[in-house]
Amino acid sequence: MVERYDHKRIETFWQKEWEERKAFRVDHTTEGEKFYVLEMFPYPSGRIHMGHVRNYSIGDVLSRFLMMNGKKVLHPMGWDAFGLPAENAAIQHNIHPARWTLENIEYMRRQLKRMGLSYDWDREVSTCSPSYYRWNQWIFLKFYERDLAYRKRGSVNWCPRCSTVLANEQVEDGLCWRCESPVEQKELDQWFFRITRYAEELLEYTYRLKGWPERVLVMQRNWIGRSTGAEVIFPVVDSDEVIKVFTTRPDTLYGTTFMSLAPEHPLVERITTSERAQEVRDFVQRVRAEDRTRREKGLLDKEGVFTGAWCINPLTQKRIPVYVANFVVMEYGTGAVMAVPAHDQRDFEFARAYGLPVEVVITPPGRRLDPSTMKEAYTEEGIMVNSGPFNGIKSTEAMDRIVELLEKEGKGRRATTYRLRDWGISRQRYWGCPIPIVYCDGCGTVPVPYEELPVVLPQEVDFRGGGISPLATVRQFVETDCPRCGRRARRETDTMDTFVDSSWYFLRYISPFKEDLPFDRKEVSFWMPVDQYIGGIEHAVLHLLYARFFTKALRDIGLLDIDEPFTNLLTQGMVCKETLRCPEHGFLSQEEVDGKRCRMCGREVVVGGVEKMSKSKKNTVDPDSIIDRYGADTTRLFSLFAAPPERDLDWSEEGVEGAYRFLGRVWRLVLENIEVLRESKPCDGSKGLEGFLKEVHHVTHRTIKKVTQDIGERFHFNTAISAIMELVNLLYQWQGGKDSPIEKEVFREAVETVILLLSPFAPHICEELWQRIGNERPLYLTPWPRFDPTALEKDEIMVVVQVNGKVRARVMVPRGAEKEVVQDIAMKDPKVMEWTRNKSIKRIVYVPDRIMNIVV
RNA sequence: GCCGAAGUGGCGGAACUGGUAGACGCGCUAGAUUCAGGAUCUAGUGGGCGCAAGCCCAUGGGGGUUCGAAUCCCCCCUUCGGCACCA
Numbered sequence: 032m033v034e035r036y037d038h039k040r041i042e043t044f045w046q047k048e049w050e051e052r053k054a055f056r057v058d059h060t061t062e063g064e065k066f067y068v069l070e071m072f073p074y075p076s077g078r079i080h081m082g083h084v085r086n087y088s089i090g091d092v093l094s095r096f097l098m099m100n101g102k103k104v105l106h107p108m109g110w111d112a113f114g115l116p117a118e119n120a121a122i123q124h125n126i127h128p129a130r131w132t133l134e135n136i137e138y139m140r141r142q143l144k145r146m147g148l149s150y151d152w153d154r155e156v157s158t159c160s161p162s163y164y165r166w167n168q169w170i171f172l173k174f175y176e177r178d179l180a181y182r183k184r185g186s187v188n189w190c191p192r193c194s195t196v197l198a199n200e201q202v203e204d205g206l207c208w209r210c211e212s213p214v215e216q217k218e219l220d221q222w223f224f225r226i227t228r229y230a231e232e233l234l235e236y237t238y239r240l241k242g243w244p245e246r247v248l249v250m251q252r253n254w255i256g257r258s259t260g261a262e263v264i265f266p267v268v269d270s271d272e273v274i275k276v277f278t279t280r281p282d283t284l285y286g287t288t289f290m291s292l293a294p295e296h297p298l299v300e301r302i303t304t305s306e307r308a309q310e311v312r313d314f315v316q317r318v319r320a321e322d323r324t325r326r327e328k329g330l331l332d333k334e335g336v337f338t339g340a341w342c343i344n345p346l347t348q349k350r351i352p353v354y355v356a357n358f359v360v361m362e363y364g365t366g367a368v369m370a371v372p373a374h375d376q377r378d379f380e381f382a383r384a385y386g387l388p389v390e391v392v393i394t395p396p397g398r399r400l401d402p403s404t405m406k407e408a409y410t411e412e413g414i415m416v417n418s419g420p421f422n423g424i425k426s427t428e429a430m431d432r433i434v435e436l437l438e439k440e441g442k443g444r445r446a447t448t449y450r451l452r453d454w455g456i457s458r459q460r461y462w463g464c465p466i467p468i469v470y471c472d473g474c475g476t477v478p479v480p481y482e483e484l485p486v487v488l489p490q491e492v493d494f495r496g497g498g499i500s501p502l503a504t505v506r507q508f509v510e511t512d513c514p515r516c517g518r519r520a521r522r523e524t525d526t527m528d529t530f531v532d533s534s535w536y537f538l539r540y541i542s543p544f545k546e547d548l549p550f551d552r553k554e555v556s557f558w559m560p561v562d563q564y565i566g567g568i569e570h571a572v573l574h575l576l577y578a579r580f581f582t583k584a585l586r587d588i589g590l591l592d593i594d595e596p597f598t599n600l601l602t603q604g605m606v607c608k609e610t611l612r613c614p615e616h617g618f619l620s621q622e623e624v625d626g627k628r629c630r631m632c633g634r635e636v637v638v639g640g641v642e643k644m645s646k647s648k649k650n651t652v653d654p655d656s657i658i659d660r661y662g663a664d665t666t667r668l669f670s671l672f673a674a675p676p677e678r679d680l681d682w683s684e685e686g687v688e689g690a691y692r693f694l695g696r697v698w699r700l701v702l703e704n705i706e707v708l709r710e711s712k713p714c715d716g717s718k719g720l721e722g723f724l725k726e727v728h729h730v731t732h733r734t735i736k737k738v739t740q741d742i743g744e745r746f747h748f749n750t751a752i753s754a755i756m757e758l759v760n761l762l763y764q765w766q767g768g769k770d771s772p773i774e775k776e777v778f779r780e781a782v783e784t785v786i787l788l789l790s791p792f793a794p795h796i797c798e799e800l801w802q803r804i805g806n807e808r809p810l811y812l813t814p815w816p817r818f819d820p821t822a823l824e825k826d827e828i829m830v831v832v833q834v835n836g837k838v839r840a841r842v843m844v845p846r847g848a849e850k851e852v853v854q855d856i857a858m859k860d861p862k863v864m865e866w867t868r869n870k871s872i873k874r875i876v877y878v879p880d881r882i883m884n885i886v887v
Numbered sequence: 888g889c890c891g892a893a894g895u896g897g898c899g900g901a902a903c904u905g906g907u908a909g910a911c912g913c914g915c916u917a918g919a920u921u922c923a924g925g926a927u928c929u930a931g932u933g934g935g936c937g938c939a940a941g942c943c944c945a946u947g948g949g950g951g952u953u954c955g956a957a958u959c960c961c962c963c964c965u966u967c968g969g970c971a972c973c974a
Contacts, residue, residue: 064936168917246891253890255971260974278974291974333972358972368974375970431969569970672912673899679967685913691914693929699927704900740903750901758909763928831907836955838907876954882906886954 036664036695042795046147050224052126052770053147055098059542063103069537069597071566072109072156073573075135075196077268079142080348080568081606081644081670081682084654085734089603089666089676089740089748090565091148093482096742098149099815105558106149107540109156110136113529115162115193117207118462118494122837128462129490142655146663147794149811154543158532159462163539165485167531168467170581172478173588174743176470179225180456182476187455189217195459196221198528199452200254200573208573211221222466223453226432230449232594233579233598244677254572256450262433263369263443267292267302268341268350274298277364277448282429283371285418286392287344288382289357291335293366294318299355304339311336311355318357333358333381346419346433346441350564355380364448372408373400374584379408392418393426415634449750451871454577456528461501473512480514486522487712500524502721533574534581537561537596549590556592565676566596571602601746604679606670608650610639620649641681652682664793665691671748696798697789701761701782701800707769708804713783714776718821727761731781732822734758738788739815748792755788775854779804787816833884834866850877857883 049055070090073083087108094106110132117128124131136157143150156163171414174180187195192212196219203210226233232294234255237248260279269273275291292299294315303311313335335356342353358377361370372382372389382389389402393413401410415421421429437443455465465486468480468817479486489508490781492502502508504526513520534551541558542551566574575597582596612620613629613636623630627655669690701708714720720728734754762781769778784806790797790810801810825846830853832840844853854875857863863885870887875885 103941177904245890249891250969256970256973258973276974280974356972357972360973363973364974370974375974377974380972448973450970568968675900678893678900683899683913686899689912695927745903747901747903750911753901757910828908833906835953838908841907874954876906878906882905882955884954 033243033699033705033761036643036698036796038664038694040797041799042145042148042663044794045798046144047148048798048809049447049811050152052809053153056101056151056153056324057105059554060152060671061554062100064104065105065329065558066097067105067537067558067563068097069107069484069540069561069564069844070535071564071570072111072536073139074111074114075139077135077138079139079373079654084146084666085142085606085670085676086565087143087148088565088605089565089746091794092671092742092748092791093563093565093746094149095794095811096815099809099813100142101789101814104153104794107156107539108143108148108150108152109536110139110157110158110821111529111533111536111807112136112157113463113532115195115351115460115462118460119463123376127490127519127601128494130179131461145658146654150174153336154540156536156539156543158464158529158536160621161485161487163536164464164488164532165863166535166539167464167527168479168484168486169481169533170585170719171467171527172481172484174224174438174584177584179228179584180222181225182220182222184218184220185449186216187219187221188217190217191215193460194553195554196457198530200454202577206253208612218227219457221455222468222527223455223525224580225529227449227575228456229240229580230257230451231447232583233451233576236579236595237420240595240598240600243597244600244602244785246640247568247575247600247602248866250571251576254451254576257447259445261433261437261446262365262446263437264345265369266344266345267353268343268470270302270340272302274297274353274367275365275845276367276369277446278369278815280371280374280430280437281433281443282415282426283374283392284344284369285348285421286371286373287369288368288372288388288390289349289351290342290353291359291368291370291378291381293337293361294355294357296355296359296366298367299338302338302340302353302385309335309338311338314355328508331761333377333384333764334522335381337385337417345437345440346795354385355860359502362452363450368495373402373405374408374410376410379405379556392416397479410521410826415607418877440830454528454529454580456733457525458528459525461488461492461526463529464488464532465502466523468523469511469513469520470523471516471518473518474513474515474520477513477515477520480663483514488643500526502526528851530574530577530707534577535585538591547881557762559591559594560593561597564600565601565603567605568602575600604674606680606682607641608639608652610648610650612637612639612829618649618783620651621744645684648864657687660880661687662689662694662795664694664796668694668752668792669759672752673749675749676746693759694793696759697785698796698800700759700785704769704778704782705803707775707780710875711772711779713773713780714773717774717819720777723765723767727765727781727826728760730758730785732818734788735784735816736823739818742791751788752792753841755785758785761842784816785809787813828880830857830880831882832860832863835886836884839863839866844880846880850875850879850883853877853883 033630034806052678068090070086077520094104097104112132117132120131121128136617148572168589171180176365188202190197190207190212192210197207197214202214207214209378226703229372234252234257240248262282263276263278264276267271269620279874335354338353338355340353341350344351370378373379374393391400392398394416396412412426415424415426434445465488467486469477469516471477480688492501492505507521509524510518511522521554538550538555541554578596585591611624614634615627619629619636624636627636629636642648669687672690673686737752737754741747769775786800828846829841829845832842840860842856842860844856867885867887872885872887876885
């Protein structure tokens with residue numbers, strides 16, 4: 032019996048070794064062929080979860096693979112360390128957010144090190160450290176100078192549970208993205224980043240990011256939500272006021288029969304006639320009190336009220352009534368809609384409800400529409416009618432022509448609107464980056480001078496009060512002198528959204544010690560953009576859009592010379608597991624189940640569907656316990672083998688055992704042959720190899736080729752691993768001895784190859800075996816193996832023979848044989864003869880060295 | 888409603904540009920080893936018919952293109968994800 036595979040000892044040993052030798056440190060020179068591998072940094076919530084394990088395993092395989100292939104690889108790790116959970120923990124457990132966060136970082140760093148990840152820990156960055164967030168403030172000031180940061184009072188999303196404001200991107204279905212509480216609206220003074228200035232560029236570049244998954248790009252396009260059309264001016268009758276509308280359908284302008292304003296529209300108050308005033312005011316108040324989410328989701332019936340005012344259709348000069356309607360939102364377009372009931376479903380419903388006229392201006396080809404009997408709006412294109420000079424032309428053509436007419440007469444213009452809103456970054460919480468602004472009664476809003484940065488977050492704060500920013504209670508913080516006039520002034524007490532922190536952290540990794548600037552220009556132009564970014568799909572819009580915006584803004588400030596931060600993006604799937612349920616006690620964890628029964632009540636447990644691991648469903652698996660039991664190598668191997676990275680992964684204990692078994696097989700393969708391996712060199716070339724030896728040599732090189740392509744080109748780690756398994760299986764088939772030099776050499780080459788190819792996945796065991804077979808140089812400094820094309824060539828090749836598309840035989844032919852030669856061989860095959868007997872051959876298709884199809 | 892992704896054995900998944908469907912792993916079955924269990928090794932494992940050689944069927948369903956389709960085209964169904972009174 033050989034020594035057993037002791038993962039604990041091996042993994043501890045090699046982790047210490049890598050750490051002491053600073054194996055994965057990358058110097059600050061800017062020479063060589065660079066590759067920047069980045070994984071989304073974690074929030075230090077306490078412990079890592081399987082999603083992290085998967086994310087970081089993917090990055091590590093790639094990183095180690097590229098290092099062995101001679102690339103200069105930057106592979107850093109850090110902490111997205113500001114955020115609400117720290118503050119909530121502080122409130123619940125009376126521990127300071129800073130301590131809570133730092134302790135979590137300590138713990139999680141140890142967990143990551145236990146996974147054997149190849150990070151350059153010298154570049155570790157933590158966003159809650161003043162040496163990091165001072166540059167947040169610095170960038171904020173640069174944004175402020177360029178009017179990319181501004182303050183405005185407005186209706187904002189308020190999460191009562193988190194007692195803070197949320198950006199639009201952080202509201203999902205009307206619920207807070209973090210705690211799922213219903214979001215309310217509040218009027219507050221808030222800081223915004225003018226991301227809308229980049230709306231067009233952000234959109235345009237989604238068509239150039241070839242290395243991003245299509246679905247992420249689509250989500251971003253939807254989010255930016257560009258629509259093109261026209262802005263049209265409708266003068267109000269007996270008034271100097273005009274109503275501006277945005278429409279994507281200028282072709283329907285002649286069919287406008289009324290006007291709808293958003294209840295929040297400023298004109299409502301000004302144009303409503305006195306006899307309608309009370310009714311309108313009641314209506315506006317009622318709608319504004321309505322549940323915002325229901326209103327936004329379109330769940331309410333179309334309702335409205337007449338203002339008493341009329342406006343003029345600029346093309347027809349017809350008077351049309353102005354309504355206030357609950358389905359018009361102030362935030363989009365101009366907050367006013369020209370209503371064309373015949374050609375817009377919402378307007379149609381509204382018109383029917385209030386008895387307003389429906390006028391058809393576009394007819395479907397070859398059909399006529401009757402306004403009195405229409406059941407729904409006709410929204411397709413067609414032929415123009417009742418549209419003055421445009422009658423008879425196609426509606427698609429009329430679009431442009433009508434806009435031209437409007438522009439000529441000064442009644443409107445071509446216009447584009449976006450769904451994207453500016454990014455509200457103020458947060459009424461403590462544990463975040465202070466906004467470097469001072470308010471002075473004399474000077475107004477004054478930026479903190481650069482030389483006074485950082486504005487340090489004070490330690491002693493009572494953050495238990497709800498509703499206002501905790502910093503507002505700290506007098507020593509709030510009270511300051513105006514940097515401009517020196518008189519007493521007040522500091523801004525909100526902190527920044529933590530998505531600001533993560534919008535540029537990948538730049539700080541490049542020069543984490545830079546004192547005078549956020550990052551070093553020269554180093555950044557060497558390393559950026561990130562060549563491969565890896566993370567979860569949940570950031571498809573949030574973080575990934577913000578980081579793109581930051582990159583463009585920093586470029587325009589003159590700090591960067593790239594347009595996009597991430598060349599290639601890999602969005603890994605979720606880690607899922609089956610759920611267990613007790614009819615009485617709900618979801619159960621593995622520990623709460625005894626056999627097939629609930630430990631609490633003894634009732635039979637229902638095995639539910641495979642769902643994303645979550646605490647609430649109690650189907651999580653703790654990485655620590657898996658690493659304890661099977662080791663980091665097994666854990667990594669399984670999470671990469673069970674599914675391709677972008678797909679969801681079903682966690683299975685049996686699968687983990689399978690991975691463990693495989694590593695055991697590799698371990699025994701080496702140790703059972705340790706003498707043979709030690710006393711030989713790998714063979715060089717395929718000369719003189721016959722039979723099984725030739726087969727082993729051939730498969731060895733075929734595996735090098737496949738694994739190299741699967742890792743480097745396709746990220747198909749699962750198939751790479753299965754190819755290595757096949758090679759190992761073949762070596763277990765070795766029947767004869769390993770006595771002659773040639774046998775030893777072939778075997779040694781094959782085993783070395785297995786170790787090298789497996790090392791990015793399972794680095795500890797491979798490093799150990801590599802050393803044991805007598806290598807001095809550590810594996811992580813050893814070049815990746817290259818395949819020998821001549822070893823891949825076979826003299827004889829199996830060709831599949833089909834008759835009428837059905838496989839009937841397989842024949843061996845010399846490689847590269849002519850069609851006629853193969854045909855002769857095939858026709859002599861008894862099976863083929865049987866199927867072609869008494870039949871006339873119509874055609875023979877031959878794909879060289881692969882397949883022959885005989886059509887009879 | 889619109890947009891996107893995906894449907895392959897008992898399960899996770901292979902099949903690169905149309906060319907042996909089911910690699911690899913899990914699970915299951917049998918054998919070897921063992922006092923026994925575990926571990927390990929070997930063999931088998933899509934379905935149907937057959938003693939067997941073998942034949943037929945099979946990649947969500949239906950049609951088509953092709954010598955040949957999981958892969959290309961058309962129609963439909965299901966699941967997941969995103970957006971949605973967006974003018």
